[in-house]
Amino acid sequence: MRPQRFHGGLRLAGHKAESSADGLRPCPPPARLRVPLLQHAGRAAEACVAVGERVRRGQCIGRAEGEYSADVHAPCAGRIQAIESGESPAFPGQRVVEVWIDVEGDGVTTLPPLDWTLASPETLRERIREAGIVGLGGAGFPTAEKLSACRERLVLNGAECEPWIACDDALLRAHADEVVLGGRLLARATGAARVQLAVEDSMTAALEACRAALAGHGAGEVELAVVPTIYPEGGERQLIQALTGREVPRGGLPRDLGVIVQNVATARAAWRAVTLGETLTERIVTVTGPGVANPGNYVVPLGTTVSHLVEQAGGYTPDAARLLLGGPMMGLALPHDDVPVGKTHNCVLVQTAAEVAAETLEPEMPCIRCGDCAPVCPARLLPQQLLWQVRAERPERAADQGLFDCIECGCCDLACPSHIPLTAHFRHAKGEQRARAAETARALAARERHESRQQRLEREAAERVERDAARRRNAASPDAVAAALERARAKRAAPGEPGAGA
Numbered sequence: 001m002r003p004q005r006f007h008g009g010l011r012l013a014g015h016k017a018e019s020s021a022d023g024l025r026p027c028p029p030p031a032r033l034r035v036p037l038l039q040h041a042g043r044a045a046e047a048c049v050a051v052g053e054r055v056r057r058g059q060c061i062g063r064a065e066g067e068y069s070a071d072v073h074a075p076c077a078g079r080i081q082a083i084e085s086g087e088s089p090a091f092p093g094q095r096v097v098e099v100w101i102d103v104e105g106d107g108v109t110t111l112p113p114l115d116w117t118l119a120s121p122e123t124l125r126e127r128i129r130e131a132g133i134v135g136l137g138g139a140g141f142p143t144a145e146k147l148s149a150c151r152e153r154l155v156l157n158g159a160e161c162e163p164w165i166a167c168d169d170a171l172l173r174a175h176a177d178e179v180v181l182g183g184r185l186l187a188r189a190t191g192a193a194r195v196q197l198a199v200e201d202s203m204t205a206a207l208e209a210c211r212a213a214l215a216g217h218g219a220g221e222v223e224l225a226v227v228p229t230i231y232p233e234g235g236e237r238q239l240i241q242a243l244t245g246r247e248v249p250r251g252g253l254p255r256d257l258g259v260i261v262q263n264v265a266t267a268r269a270a271w272r273a274v275t276l277g278e279t280l281t282e283r284i285v286t287v288t289g290p291g292v293a294n295p296g297n298y299v300v301p302l303g304t305t306v307s308h309l310v311e312q313a314g315g316y317t318p319d320a321a322r323l324l325l326g327g328p329m330m331g332l333a334l335p336h337d338d339v340p341v342g343k344t345h346n347c348v349l350v351q352t353a354a355e356v357a358a359e360t361l362e363p364e365m366p367c368i369r370c371g372d373c374a375p376v377c378p379a380r381l382l383p384q385q386l387l388w389q390v391r392a393e394r395p396e397r398a399a400d401q402g403l404f405d406c407i408e409c410g411c412c413d414l415a416c417p418s419h420i421p422l423t424a425h426f427r428h429a430k431g432e433q434r435a436r437a438a439e440t441a442r443a444l445a446a447r448e449r450h451e452s453r454q455q456r457l458e459r460e461a462a463e464r465v466e467r468d469a470a471r472r473r474n475a476a477s478p479d480a481v482a483a484a485l486e487r488a489r490a491k492r493a494a495p496g497e498p499g500a501g502a
């Protein structure tokens with residue numbers, strides 16, 4: 001199969017080698033884990049443990065709240081020290097509840113292992129849900145929900161295109177067999193007839209490991225798709241276009257083309273959840289960049305803070321200046337390192353003062369309408385026009401021109417000779433529009449509550465009036481008059497009453 005070329009994108013210098021000198025390194029847990037109950041797209045889980053309670057590794061500590069949510073499990077055995085709510089730089093603008101676990105003891109809880117070749121698709125999806133598995137590529141969508149409709153084609157995404165991130169590369173080099181088996185399992189869970197394992201052509205050691213795994217475990221059911229190393233090839237829509245030649249329509253979803261994309265680490269986690277009964281309590285994180293002493297790929301208990309993780313990698317170099325959660329293209333700048341690692345965090349990148357200075361060396365200039373930003377945009381947008389609408393504060397027009405199709409890949413920033421931070425403008429505009437929409441929804445819900453209360457009060461008042469009128473009507477009826485006279489006579493006749501028996 002010859003991959004198609006998706007629109008736009010850039011060839012960027014690779015930096016996976018910097019963190020790939022050795023294999024996977026274990027990250028010992030810190031004395032205290034801070035496990036966020038929001039580590040996924042959708043609603044946060046609800047704590048189901050109490051302060052002071054002892055927990056075992058793998059035990060559920062947060063229950064999914066409704067459909068678009070995911071269970072959260074204890075990454076280590078220990079005692080619940082606190083359940084704290086606060087701002088999280090990893091989820092800007094949201095308050096996140098964290099379960100703090102003081103790590104002690106070594107108790108483990110697992111689910112009963114299942115034979116995936118015999119289990120029904122429903123059983124497999126239920127197990128994936130119970131294990132708290134979400135998309136580990138970064139989106140964090142609850143996996144069981146994504147698998148719930150039948151698809152023609154399943155794509156296992158190992159096209160790790162951000163230049164410094166190497167966690168999927170390290171995973172494939174170490175555990176390609178579990179990824180391949182996980183792919184077959186996910187195909188059974190979703191009914192996909194075809195499974196493709198997509199890996200970039202520059203990931204040579206990972207490709208070799210995949211070929212060996214396919215020969216041993218692929219059973220002819222999983223194809224290897226070698227795709228060119230072009231950023232952002234690993235984007236869901238770009239990968240689908242590369243493999244199928246078809247574009248996901250604007251405003252549509254991959255399922256509209258009968259395709260489902262799952263990250264390779266998600267496939268492995270699903271396989272371990274079903275065959276070994278493991279819940280999702282750890283992930284691989286690349287710790288890299290010239291600002292860290294000994295870069296590497298670490299198997300990290302979820303809830304470990306970035307500060308502890310960087311310590312394992314030898315700590316910061318003297319010229320470390322900027323910390324990113326994620327890669328240089330789409331990562332989130334962190335104000336500090338006291339941030340716990342969650343299910344969707346694949347990389348901690350530390351940049352130096354020289355790198356930061358190089359970025360700010362060229363001042364931002366006015367747009368010269370050169371159009372260089374359009375050909376690199378993988379979403380086929382016109383970033384220059386989008387910027388115009390965003391700066392003019394025309395949210396509807398910006399939305400019409402595809403603001404919400406922008407995947408914030410940063411290609412337009414790199415192409416712009418005027419050094420305009422287009423992506424930051426688009427990210428900010430999207431955040432504002434989402435906040436406004438949430439505010440409108442809140443106001444609408446409050447108005448509906450108020451109107452329904454008013455209606456209830458009016459209904460109750462009308463019922464009261466009706467009851468009073470009925471009482472008055474009854475009181476005026478001949479029978480009621482006779483009954484009242486009878487009651488008065490009986491009262492007078494009662495012994496001890498004034499006039500009684502006189």
Ligand code: SF4
Binds near residue numbers: 380383405407412
């Ligand atoms: S950041 Fe958005 S507008 Fe810019 S190239 Fe990427 S998708 Fe296009």
Ligand code: SF4
Binds near residue numbers: 369370372374420422
């Ligand atoms: S690349 Fe920069 S200067 Fe050129 S049109 Fe786009 S925004 Fe304007």
